[in-house]
Amino acid sequence: MTFRFRVTLASGFALFGAVAPILAHHSFAAEYDSTKTVTVKGTINKLSWVNPHAYVFVDVKDASGKVTTWAFESLSPNALSRQGWNRNSLKQGEEVTVDGYMAKDGKPLADGSIHANSRAITRADGRKVFVGSSADDVTYK
């Protein structure tokens, strides 16, 4: 079988032009559910610039004002940096919409944040600054 993936230009963000397919050091399918997609709108809590995956933490406020934090697994910093990212690429408090996939086990990370994998991050002005997901990783297919 042949797997196809798309290499898409992240407009206005990627320094090198093309965004690479996403790679993980682990099997996406063993950790995330590709059929369980989620879209979350909130504000950036922090971009955690750590290995083996950077994490995008997003605060989501419900109607009652209660804040829930989501943790979206992203690329590794080395791969992100070659696409023009650095640890300041997402500012705390910035409004974003994140499309992603839920973790299979439904368990939060140790800090209590909801665990998911990011596919796309859309900024308030509509620019997508992150495309793809380790769902497309060919290593494990």
Place this chain on the structure above:
Amino acid sequence: MSKRHLSSLLAAAAFAATLSLPVASVAQSNAKADAKTGKGKAGQKENAADFQSASTPTPTGPAPKMLDGKPDLSGVWTPGLSFTQMGQVPLQPWADEVYKQRRANLSKDDPEGHCLPAGVPRISPFLQKFVQTPTLLVILDEGNIHSYRQVFLDGRPHLDDPGPLWMGDSIGKWDGDTLVVDTKYLNDKTWLNGQGLPHSEDLHVVERIKRPDLGHLELEITMEDPKAFTKPHTFNRTYLLRPTWEIQEYVCNEFNVDADHLVGK
């Protein structure tokens, strides 16, 4: 490399940065896939196979030589899509059963998911830096938990059974312009690829490495494992030079929360 050469490379890189590659197709080994490489707008097939930056050009020119006349394999290399390609490995029934179980469980227990070394000949999709002296070749992995390999070129024999090792014991000798790297004493904990191809501690790997020109490294890799394979298996990889890039930190255990959340199917 001359400054003039470097500046023309940078100019080419700047030009290529204006291009994007729409689609690439990739292949897998025992998943019975056909190897295909996408051809993008840049018209450079091999660049479409470069995970790290699809539009970065590969430099051209003659391969550099060491002072002793041997080819110099030094450089920062990207494996492109090479890292996924291993062909159809002829497994013995028990090994095929293990492989199928690992596939069925979606590679949940891949040692790499637990930040353990990839072993040999498995590689990560990230960069490798080759540093060559007349008597030693050092291979530094950006990914693969920052593993390193030492390939001794000083004529020494293999170690006398050092016990199973994650990256094995490697010695190399020149066959004309080809470096022949012989690796033994690998443990059986590593997987040959992300899908879970298994091997035994009897795995013996011979890598024949050539640098046909400045920008390319060609590897012909033969694995023999009388306890896990039915016959030796040979496959090829091509690495591309990335002269303006450097390997970066990749400390896998810094925040490997995945290990606690890998549940499989």
